[in-house]
Amino acid sequence: MNALPHPVLNVVGVSKSFGAVEVLSDISFQVGKGETVCVLGPSGSGKSTLLRCINWLEKPDAGHVYLNGEPVGVTSAGVVMNDRRLSQIRTRIGMVFQHFALWPHLTVLQNLIEAPLQVQRRPRAEIHEEALALLAKVGLHDKRDAFPARLSGGQKQRVGIARALAMRPDLLLFDEPTSALDPELVGEVLVVMRDLAHEGMTMVIVTHEMTFAREAATRVLFLDRGRMVETGTPDQFFSRPATERARQFLQRYAAEAVTAQR
Template identity: 60%
Template sequence: MRIDSLEHRPGSGFRDDGRRAAPDASPDAPAVSARRICKAYGGTEVLRDIDLDVAPGETVCILGPSGSGKSTFLRCLNWLEEPSSGTVLLDGQPIGRLPGRDGRPRPMNARELAAARTRVSMVFQHFALWPHLTALGNVVEAPVHVLGRPRSEALAEGRRLLERVGLAERADAYPHTLSGGQKQRVAISRALAMRPKLLLFAEPTSALDPEMVGEVLAVMRDLARGGQTMIVVTHEMAFAREVADRIVFLDGGRVVETGTPDAFFTRPHTERAQRFLARYAR
């Protein structure tokens, strides 16, 4: 597995001009390449033939009404949900299924899957912090025990990451003593500590009190501007419009419309997107 040790270092990831390299300027493979993702529960089709490519450095916001499949799709990207069919490449490498000896795909074994998952970090709607560990403990847990990074190094980086999200002084606090916004910022630090190629956000502000949404979105905005590759499932329309490079609009388990935020929010060309925006935006 490749861990790019230079990327996402605190300090090096941020640029002040608020712009980022054009997505197609990178010679790398797409950070994500999902092809024909289908998911059915019993007879119910939740995802139908979804394709998505995300270039390194790009921020994609996935929008759509509740039940449109956007969260399920996001969970397919790190194989927390197993798609019924379709392939996902992370940074050019498969997750979930590998080519078998007979040419047909075979499921990854537990070790292969765990290794593939270290390339992508996820921030959950309900934080999903480990309640028995301090904020700093949460941040260093996976780098030390999954990636095998030296503890002292991980601790130093963990403190820097907590500082970056404005929580340096809460490093030794247990999650139950933190507010929702603080928990989510710890969760973002935990995600960054893996130095992931790709960061997935599953409705990161939906469980927050309104006055705490801003602090979390501010951190995410900084990350996007710093060139972190992100896929964000959200209902925060203003955030999506401001921060996303591209909007993907899902409805009924299909990609209904995709485009720049400007195009999507000012001139949506499908009727479903127009109806959605009339209901949710502003």
């Protein structure tokens, strides 16, 4: 893979183990500005752990992560960053979780406003205006005064996306954002994500939604057993996979999709 001149994200040789179990092994890749990179692979292949290592919710055992050329988690001298500095960098990496992670005691609008106000110390009027615009963007302007308990799963996830965007991140990470949703609610979340891809938001998305990955991704990373087996454009990966393991994965997915339609 050719090196990007100014990648937004640069992951270099990241490895992670939990006890004797190696979850990630020497993962390296770059994400350019405006790219949508979908991370695919079977369950247990290390996809979610990779995202958590990118923003240092999990500390990698080896390797480095850079956001717009700045190291994440450790300084350029290799010293682990203090919590304040790491928190500052994390404000530039948005994260959309599988299970929403909304604050239940705050309204939808308050969920969007809280972090920009408390962490970034931006003017309240500016944050309020942007939050309303983001809720309109994800189709939830009329839910601004509702509490999360009154929302459907798809609505909660759209609020989660808007909340991540409210921090004006350089990079947006999605950890299987539709896997906790009922099938009929998946589409409303994918529409928002497709729109973000078309608008040039820089994103890394862990997903099992193969149709979405084929349509919206600029590049696909395929992980298996903690290793990056294959990377390429969606057309290359889905039409002409280079490895036998990728072919097996796609054949199994196709068979499961046919079974689900019966």
